[in-house]
Amino acid sequence: MKLLGISGTILGSKTAVLVKQVLDEVEKLRANVQIEFLDLKNYELQFCDGRPTSHYNDDTQEVIKKVSEADLYLIGSPIFNGSIPAPLKNVFDLVSPEVFRHKVMGFVANGGTYQHYLVIENQLKPIAGYLRCYVAPSYVYAHSQHFNTNNEIIDTDLLNRIQKLATELIIMHRGIEKTKRKGGIK
Structure with a gap:
């Protein structure tokens, strides 16, 4: 199985830090x-x-x-002006929706206000729903105060x-793959 972590921005580094931290935790699970x-x-x-991909x-x-x-997938996004950045939306537009189906x-997201977590609920989850993805029940939203001046995560919660x-x-x-093997998801 291949997990792709995407830092969906061309600015800053906090989003990449968040994505990498989740990927590191997956690695620790020896999965x-x-x-x-x-x-x-x-x-x-x-x-x-x-145009055609080629x-x-x-x-x-x-x-x-x-x-x-x-x-x-693990999708990381900063929140700018109450929305996801254009480069991330562009990735969703470039890739055929069938690619995401039943995955x-x-x-993870980060922003400068605590209310920006709502972008996950109101923009990212609906995009995943349109793509027919299964969305992990938990998500991670980080505020600027969760990082030190070196952009290292310092908040234990x-x-x-x-x-x-x-x-x-x-x-x-794993659960979805098991169900697919038994013919329950097509």
């Missing part, structure tokens, strides 16, 4: 999971305009391929929630 980290900051993505630049094709090959998706999310992702994926 026999291949883990890959995709930081959109390292790619020159072209905007989705409906007509996009190499970076865009590589991101589409990585997302398409994953079995489950587990979990979320946040670290506990990260650990819980990592466990849920694996448990959900």
Whole structure:
């Protein structure tokens, strides 16, 4: 099984820190999971305009391929002005919805106000629903105060929630795969 953690921004580093922390917790579970980290900051993505995948630049094709090959997802997003950033939305637009169908998706997000957690509920979860993903019941929202000046997580409650999310992702994926093998999900 392949877990793809996506840092869905080209700005800042807190989102990547959150995603990596969850991926590290999955690694500690020794769950026999291949883990890959995709930081959109390292790619020159072209905007989705409906052309065939082969007509996009190499970076865009590589991101589409990585997302398409994953079995489950951890999506990280900063919250800017009460919404997800364009690069993350662009990834959802570039990849065919069928790629995500019946796969587990979990979320981490960070922002400067405590109310921004609502973006997970009101934007990210509905996108996952449209894509027919199974959404992990827990998600992690981090406020700027949960990090020190080096962007290291310093809040123990946040670290506990990260650990819980990592466990849920694996448990959900295994349960769904077991059901698929028995012919219950097609």
